[in-house]
Amino acid sequence: xxxxxxxxxxxxxxxxxxxxxxxxxxxxxxxxxxxxxxxxxxxxxxxxxxxxxxxxxxxxxxxxxxxxxxxxxxxxxxxxxxxxxxxxxxxxxxxxxxxxxxxxxxxxxxxxxxxxxxxxxxxxxxxxxxxxxxxxxxxxxxxxxxxxxxxxxxxxxxxxxxxxxxxxxxxxxxxxxxxxxxxxxxxxxxxxxxxxxxxxxxxxxxxxxxxxxxxxxxxxxxxxxxxxxxxxxxxxxxxxxxx
Numbered sequence: 001x002x003x004x005x006x007x008x009x010x011x012x013x014x015x016x017x018x019x020x021x022x023x024x025x026x027x028x029x030x031x032x033x034x035x036x037x038x039x040x041x042x043x044x045x046x047x048x049x050x051x052x053x054x055x056x057x058x059x060x061x062x063x064x065x066x067x068x069x070x071x072x073x074x075x076x077x078x079x080x081x082x083x084x085x086x087x088x089x090x091x092x093x094x095x096x097x098x099x100x101x102x103x104x105x106x107x108x109x110x111x112x113x114x115x116x117x118x119x120x121x122x123x124x125x126x127x128x129x130x131x132x133x134x135x136x137x138x139x140x141x142x143x144x145x146x147x148x149x150x151x152x153x154x155x156x157x158x159x160x161x162x163x164x165x166x167x168x169x170x171x172x173x174x175x176x177x178x179x180x181x182x183x184x185x186x187x188x189x190x191x192x193x194x195x196x197x198x199x200x201x202x203x204x205x206x207x208x209x210x211x212x213x214x215x216x217x218x219x220x221x222x223x224x225x226x227x228x229x230x231x232x233x234x235x236x237x238x239x240x241x242x243x
Contacts, residue, residue, distance in 0.1 A: 036237035038077030046083040047145050050116040054087035058214035063222030072233040092120045093134040113146045116156040118181045136188050150193035151239050157182045159203035166218035199228050
């Protein structure tokens, strides 16, 4: 029922917005968030959902953003477990949904959840209509994993791989398509009341900084992931301190 509600709200928002309708706040790469130290002694559990960007394709495990986030939280004083991860390179939103249904984590609840999915929906030419429905479904599942609390769910926008060597100069086509998919996941996320972080602008800095790209010429480097964590960790920490 909640999935249906999110889908209906999303479709209404995407196709019937009023010009003066207020938009929920979205965190961007230009926002400054103050560091937060642990005020809780609770043991922190974390589930990361996604694709190659979540597992950190072509970088070491410690450089992936879920492990960098865990390390940052630990450094801030939180008793943080290593993350549980449901993510594989090449997964679309449909693949992620199927994998969650078959995972050993179905009955677990987590202190917080991150979600980054959709680049392969765009790359494989899947429809935006399908993505709208399936992203709402997987986001609802993420909220369920986060003990039903939308404030404990953090959605990251899809990076723009159009600026990488892999794209072979096709940024003019890829970039606008990534923006369209991100408009969908942003709309669904803000309506569901979860946190939404726009890291796409960070990914586009790779057009002028090769150090932000992994050796495979496509995925983010550990340095780029660390820039995501600069935004993400204080927001997660602030929520973990709330009872």
